[in-house]
Amino acid sequence: MTSPHDLFIDGQWRPAADGRRFPVHDPADGSELAQFAAATEADCLAAVDAAADALAGWSATPPRQRSELLRATFDVLTEEREQLAALITAENGKAYADAIGEAAYATEFFRWFAEEAVRIGGDFRLSPSGDKTIVVRRDPIGVAILVTPWNFPAAMATRKIAPALAAGCSVVLKPASQTPLTAAYVVDVLRRVGVPAGVVNLVTPVPAGPAVSAMLHHPAVRKLSFTGSTEVGRVLLHEAADQVVSSSMELGGNAPFVVLPGADVDAAVEGAMVAKMRNGGSACTAANRFYVHDSLVEEFSTRITAAMKAVTMGPGADRSNDLGALVSPEERDKVAGLVDRAVAEGANLALGGETPEGGAFYPPTVLTDVKHGSEINQTEIFGPVTAIVGFSDVDEAVAMANDTIYGLISYVYGDPAQALAVAQRIDSGMVAVNRGVLSDPAAPFGGTKQSGLGREGSSEGILEFLEEKYIGIEV
Numbered sequence: 001m002t003s004p005h006d007l008f009i010d011g012q013w014r015p016a017a018d019g020r021r022f023p024v025h026d027p028a029d030g031s032e033l034a035q036f037a038a039a040t041e042a043d044c045l046a047a048v049d050a051a052a053d054a055l056a057g058w059s060a061t062p063p064r065q066r067s068e069l070l071r072a073t074f075d076v077l078t079e080e081r082e083q084l085a086a087l088i089t090a091e092n093g094k095a096y097a098d099a100i101g102e103a104a105y106a107t108e109f110f111r112w113f114a115e116e117a118v119r120i121g122g123d124f125r126l127s128p129s130g131d132k133t134i135v136v137r138r139d140p141i142g143v144a145i146l147v148t149p150w151n152f153p154a155a156m157a158t159r160k161i162a163p164a165l166a167a168g169c170s171v172v173l174k175p176a177s178q179t180p181l182t183a184a185y186v187v188d189v190l191r192r193v194g195v196p197a198g199v200v201n202l203v204t205p206v207p208a209g210p211a212v213s214a215m216l217h218h219p220a221v222r223k224l225s226f227t228g229s230t231e232v233g234r235v236l237l238h239e240a241a242d243q244v245v246s247s248s249m250e251l252g253g254n255a256p257f258v259v260l261p262g263a264d265v266d267a268a269v270e271g272a273m274v275a276k277m278r279n280g281g282s283a284c285t286a287a288n289r290f291y292v293h294d295s296l297v298e299e300f301s302t303r304i305t306a307a308m309k310a311v312t313m314g315p316g317a318d319r320s321n322d323l324g325a326l327v328s329p330e331e332r333d334k335v336a337g338l339v340d341r342a343v344a345e346g347a348n349l350a351l352g353g354e355t356p357e358g359g360a361f362y363p364p365t366v367l368t369d370v371k372h373g374s375e376i377n378q379t380e381i382f383g384p385v386t387a388i389v390g391f392s393d394v395d396e397a398v399a400m401a402n403d404t405i406y407g408l409i410s411y412v413y414g415d416p417a418q419a420l421a422v423a424q425r426i427d428s429g430m431v432a433v434n435r436g437v438l439s440d441p442a443a444p445f446g447g448t449k450q451s452g453l454g455r456e457g458s459s460e461g462i463l464e465f466l467e468e469k470y471i472g473i474e475v
C-alpha cells in the first residue's frame, strides 16, 4: 500500500516549491499516514503551464492510442484493486467492502472511456438554403481543472480524468486534502502506463481556494469539472465566470426515498439499506429523507431499525465491519449535531445517536416522526442516519420530494406502474425505481436545480470535455 506523497507536474513527482507539507490522517484512529506536499500557488500555475504545453501533442494523438492508454490503466488498476481499496480505506475511513466497490467503480471509468475515445462523432449536412456544407467537429475543449472530493477519492477522480483524456484534453487534478494518497496512486498508474508528461498533473494546495482561483484565471484553462458541495460549487462558478471557463458541476443532493402505499416492505427496506448505507451514508446519492406511506410507516421503521442494528461498525481495514469511520472528527460532529437538534425538535430516536469514544465513528441511527422541512430533512446528512417522515397521499409525497433546492437523485418503491408515474413527477437528474443504487459508468450521472450542471459517465460524459466547431464549406 504505497503511493507518492508529492506533486505531479510535467511527468515528475516533486515536493512543493517551498517544501511545505500537510498531514494525512487515518480517520479510524487519528494516526498520521503521511506528510503530503502542500502546493504553492506557483506550483499550481506550473502544473497548468505543463498541461498547456502538453495539450497540442495529446489532442493530436490518435484516438486509438489514447484509448489504449486508458485501457492499460483499466488493466493495471484491475490488477491492483486491493491495494487501491486499502489506500481508500486508510485515508477515507470507509469499510473495506465499500472501498473495494469503489475501486471497481473507479476503474470501470477507464474501460468505458477507452471505448468512447474512438467514437467521437460529429456532423455533416447541407444547409437548408443549399449554399454550403455544414461540417461539425468535436474538438477537445482544452486544459481542464478537475476538483474532487474526499468521499469517493478514486471514483470522482477517474470519472473526470478518463473522459478528459479520451477527449484529448490535458488536466490538472486537485483532490481533497483529506484524501490525496488515492489520487496520487491513480495518477502514478497513468504515468506507469505511459501517458505523456504534462497530460495529467496533480496539485494539493492548502488552503485550496486561492490556488484554485489562480488556476481558473490562467488564460490556458478552458474547463472546470467539480464534484463537491453546492456551497463551494457556487463560489467556483463565480471564479470561473471571470474567464468564461466552461463548468461541469456535480453538487450536493437531498435524495428522497418514497415508499408508496402497497409497496413490498422487504424490498423497500433492502433497497433503503443500500441507498442509505453505501459508503457509510457519505454519498451525494445517499437517501436522505424517507417518505413512507402512513399504512407502512410502522412496519418499515421497525424493519429498517432491525437492519441498521445488525450493521457492524469498526475500523474499515477490518473486513468484518460493514460501517467504517467518517472522514474526520469534524464530519462526525456535523452528523451528530444534526441528529441532536432533530431530537430536540421532537423527532423520535429509534436507534443510535450516541457518538462513541475514539476515531471518527458515528453509529447507525434511525429517527422516526421527523418533520418535513426540519433541518435534518433539508440538509445533506452525509452519514449513517435514516430520517423517516410519514405521508397520507401520493400527491403530498411528490410535493415533499420536490420541496428542496436539490435535484440529484430520488428513489421510489411501489407497484412498478405507480412508481414509474411518480418517478416522472420528481424533479431530479436521476430516479431509481425499485432499486437502491443507480451509479453506473455507462449511465449519465448528474442533477437538476442546485445539484449541478452537466453529466458525467455515459456517452454524455465525454461531451463535457469536447467543444463543437462548425466549418462551413462553399458547395
Ligand SMILES: O=CCCC(=O)O
Pocket (backbone or CB within 6 Å): 151, 152, 155, 282, 283, 284, 285, 439, 445
Ligand atoms: O457522492 C457522489 C458520487 C456518488 C456516486 O457516483 O455514486
